[in-house]
Amino acid sequence: MSHAAVSCPAEPGSTGRRGLRALAAAAALTLTGLGLTSAPAVAETPAGADGPARFHHQRLDWHGCRTGPDDKAGETLDAAGAQCAEVVVPLDYRRPGGRTIKVAISRIKATDPAKRRGVLLTNPGGPGASGLDLVVALAQGSPALRSHYDLIGMDPRFVGRSTPIHCGWKTGTFLRSAGPNRRTFDESAALMKELAAGCARGNRDVLPYASTRNTARDMDVIRAALGEQKLSYLGYSYGTYLGAVYTQMFGANAGRIVLDSAVDPDVYGPRLLSRNAPAITAALKHWAAWAAEHDKEHGLGDTTAEVLATVNRVNQAAARRPLRIGEYRVDSHHVPYLLFGSLYNDSAEAYADFATQVRTLADAARGTVVTAPPSLKATLDSLFTGAGALEAQAPIICADRAASRDPETYFRDIQAHRADEPLFGPLIRNITPCAFWPTAPVEPTTTIRNDVPVLIAGNDGDPASHYLGQQVMHRALTGSRMVTLRGAYRHAAYLGAGNSCVNATVERYLVDGVLPDGDVTCDRDGAPAG
Known part of the structure; x- marks a missing residue:
């Protein structure tokens, strides 16, 4: 998921930080949305449409990417020489003569036509992250890719400009810790039920079609509409699952496929992060060792154990009463998420920023009046106001794999792992909106087993x-x-x-x-x- 969780948390969700602008972001759990304006919603397929193949031969109308004076992502794309277009695809591929939606794509053409070897479609993760401007980061980061490929970005269906889903959430991600006890678990379950209801309002008719399998089908329509026999692909985080599903469904059309930070295809879905506690804990310890070496600057402890003890004191204090961070009240639902979302990057700069955030939380835990540093403020703004929410994240995950609808399943799982996963277990094993989702997946989850290179x-x-x-x-x-x-x-x-x-x-x-x-x-x- 990303900081989001699932993406990475949004994709904690997943919640990564942007570096190379989209690449470190591709890594973040929360790859936040780019604020792009939406494309027109659902249209009707002209009478006489005969099947999915008709979408392969559509003519694309390439145009500038900026949609208005406040469209910073479009401005960035235009400045990089990109063009944008919309691809018409079926809402439901089982009924290609029915309703259609539009999927927005971007393109930066290969700089050396003599060396051009086709198109490279990209996805930054999430799920639910906009991918239109990832092409800019790739073009800047790799002259080799820019010279050999037309770089293609995409807002997957229901994301950004691609007939977006709006759930009306007042939070940027559904990823929350269940907290220390039954009462706090019940609070999180009530929130998940509320978030699911928000997505149901006005979206129930499209939610069944938000699946990764349908996005993979959209990718193949994009391939054909671009006039390509093969589709090369670079996907990060959740984008690795999307790429793997494409190889499973359209292996004969797969070109050169790169999957970066691959998710476990056997677990992907609402429980994707449920096996991550050891890896998150190891990353936290690695940062704690760094923080101990820089104790003079950050004052969190001069040994790894002391830094980790500071972190635990923050979490325990938040469980007793919310920490006051500016206008926000941060409790035991939030602290593990904030820690997880800051572990996507192990550079010295990122580690120093994380240490500053923990110092702020530790001061607040002692009752000191604090002001959140910019990075923490941005994350809290998203958590408490919904700024940059990946609203399509839950719809995609819930359409891909069914989840248990019994809250006791999640509570028992959390309780069984409190001893060995005291900090992150209640976060990664917690109930999600999928437990209360208004629709069920319309297709079985994809089994990934193939020999595509x-x-x-x-x-x-x-x-x-x-x-x-x-x-x-x-x-x-x-x-x-x-x-x-x-x-x-x-x-x-x-x-x-x-x-x-x-x-x-x-x-x-x-x-x-x-x-x-x-x-x-x-x-x-x-x-x-x-």
Whole structure:
């Protein structure tokens, strides 16, 4: 999920920080929305439409991307020389003669037509994150990709400009900790029920069609509408699941596929993060060791154990009474989420910012009047007001896999793991809006098992897409190879980690078509590991 959770939390959701602008963001759980204006909603297919293939031959009307004076994302795209267009797709592929929706795409053309080898479609994760301006980050970050590919961004169906779903949430993500007891669990269950009801209002007729399988079908329509025989693809976080589903459904049309920070395809859905506690805890300890080395600057403790004790005191204080952070009241539902969402990037700059946030929380826990630093303020604004909400995240996840509708299932699971997962277990095992969703998935969850050639890139300390889950994806895609950045406690490897070994391995495949003979391991200094 990202900081969001699922994306990564939105994709904590998933909640990552933007670096390279979209790449570190591709890693974030919360890849927040870009504030793009919406495309026209549902239209009717002209009479006489004969099936899905008719959508393959549509003519695309390319135009500027900026929609108005406040459209910063469109302004960025236009400044980078991008164009935008809308692709018409069926709402329900089982009924291609029925209602249609529009999917927005962006394009930065290859700078060297003589070397052009096709299109590279991209997805930053989420689910529910806008992907239109990811092409700008890729074009800036990789001259090789820019010269060899038309870079294609996409707002997946019901996201951003693509016939968006609006749930009216007053929170940026549904990811919450269940807190310390039955009362706090019941509070979170009530919130999830309220969030599900918000998505049901005005959207019930489209919710069944928000699935990843339908987005994969949209991708193949985009491929055909662009006049391409093959679709190459680069997906981060949730985007790896989308890419894997595409290979399962349209393997014959798959070009060069790179999946970065792969999710576990056997768990993906409302319970995607349920196995992440060990990875999140390891990432927290890695940061705590750094903070202990910088105790003079941040005052959180001069040993790893003391820094972790400071974190635990904050969580315990928030369980007793909410912490006052500016205009907000932060309680035990929020603290584990705030910690998780700050662990997507292990750079010294990101770690220093996280330490500043924890210092603020620790001061508030002692009753000191505090002002939130900018990064914490932005996260709290999203949590408490809905700013930048990934409103399509829950609709996508809930359309992909059914969830238990019995709250006791979740409470028992949390209680069973309180001893071994005291801080993050109540967060990652908590109930979600899918337990109260008004519609059921209309198709079975996709089983990923194929031999399409794929390159998987990842970090072995990734807290959001844990390494064991990445390896599950690797085994499921029997034609895949894997490049691993060793000792990296972050989300997103290619370009986002700035590692020359990883970058070279990915670009050798995307540009030259050379998959490694076997799996590759890279060290943090950019050298292949022995």
